[in-house]
Amino acid sequence: MQELVIATKNEGKAKEFKDFFARYGIKALSLLELNDEVPDIEENGTTFEENAALKAEQISAIQSTPVLADDSGLIIDSLNGRPGIYSARYAGVQSNDQANIEKVLDELTGVPIEKRDARFICVLAIAIPNKPTIFKTGFCEGKIAFTAEGKNGFGYDPIFIPSGYTKTMAQLSSGEKNKISHRYHAIQQLEEWIKNI
Numbered sequence: 001m002q003e004l005v006i007a008t009k010n011e012g013k014a015k016e017f018k019d020f021f022a023r024y025g026i027k028a029l030s031l032l033e034l035n036d037e038v039p040d041i042e043e044n045g046t047t048f049e050e051n052a053a054l055k056a057e058q059i060s061a062i063q064s065t066p067v068l069a070d071d072s073g074l075i076i077d078s079l080n081g082r083p084g085i086y087s088a089r090y091a092g093v094q095s096n097d098q099a100n101i102e103k104v105l106d107e108l109t110g111v112p113i114e115k116r117d118a119r120f121i122c123v124l125a126i127a128i129p130n131k132p133t134i135f136k137t138g139f140c141e142g143k144i145a146f147t148a149e150g151k152n153g154f155g156y157d158p159i160f161i162p163s164g165y166t167k168t169m170a171q172l173s174s175g176e177k178n179k180i181s182h183r184y185h186a187i188q189q190l191e192e193w194i195k196n197i
């Protein structure tokens with residue numbers, strides 16, 4: 001079976017990539033599964049594109065293979081786009097999903113539903129040795145809930161209600177999330193590339 005390295009140490013993302021790529025007969029391997037120890041890549045870019053490229057290109061250079069990286073996050077309109085590129089570390093470098101969620105809910109205290117618009121963004125970068133890096137972007141629109149609900153998914157899923165739904169992303173099955181998510185919309189644009197992998 002064909003393999004593709006995904007430059008992520010996030011188990012939630014890794015699981016979603018495995019499900020997506022299995023459909024194309026490709027085994028997605030995260031950095032947590034590689035035999036050699038892979039260094040943490042410093043995400044010091046100022047955009048999702050820069051951070052995705054940093055992860056994909058550095059791991060591709062180490063492994064000498066094509067590598068896909070995902071830089072993603074939550075953009076909340078009434079917080080001027082925060083947490084944005086800082087989504088993973090919003091409540092601090094050592095923060096976890098729970099602390100990040102609490103910080104967002106805290107900052108949105110008293111904000112009515114019409115002002116809770118938000119979207120997830122996923123920027124994929126594919127680095128191929130000696131070729132220009134490819135970028136694809138996907139979005140998922142929605143609103144921030146008043147309380148955290150649901151146990152599926154990861155990150156901010158328990159407080160994100162996708163447009164057209166009355167449940168949070170964490171209350172949807174993985175199959176349902178993977179048909180509407182920002183990651184799905186980005187991967188969909190890679191179909192042609194995947195066929196020629």
Ligand SMILES: O=c1[nH]c(=O)c2ncn([C@@H]3O[C@H](COP(=O)(O)OP(=O)(O)OP(=O)(O)O)[C@@H](O)[C@H]3O)c2[nH]1
Pocket residue numbers: 007008009010013043070071072073074087088100120153154155156157158160181183
């Ligand atoms: O509810 C969510 N559902 C999602 O589908 C989702 N996708 C991203 N996120 C959030 O955005 C950060 C990305 O930051 P990020 O791209 O730097 O990833 P990461 O640091 O977790 O792992 P890595 O891929 O860099 O190793 C993550 O940690 C999450 O907090 C999501 N939250």
Ligand SMILES: [Mg+2]
Pocket residue numbers: 043088
């Ligand atoms: Mg990261």
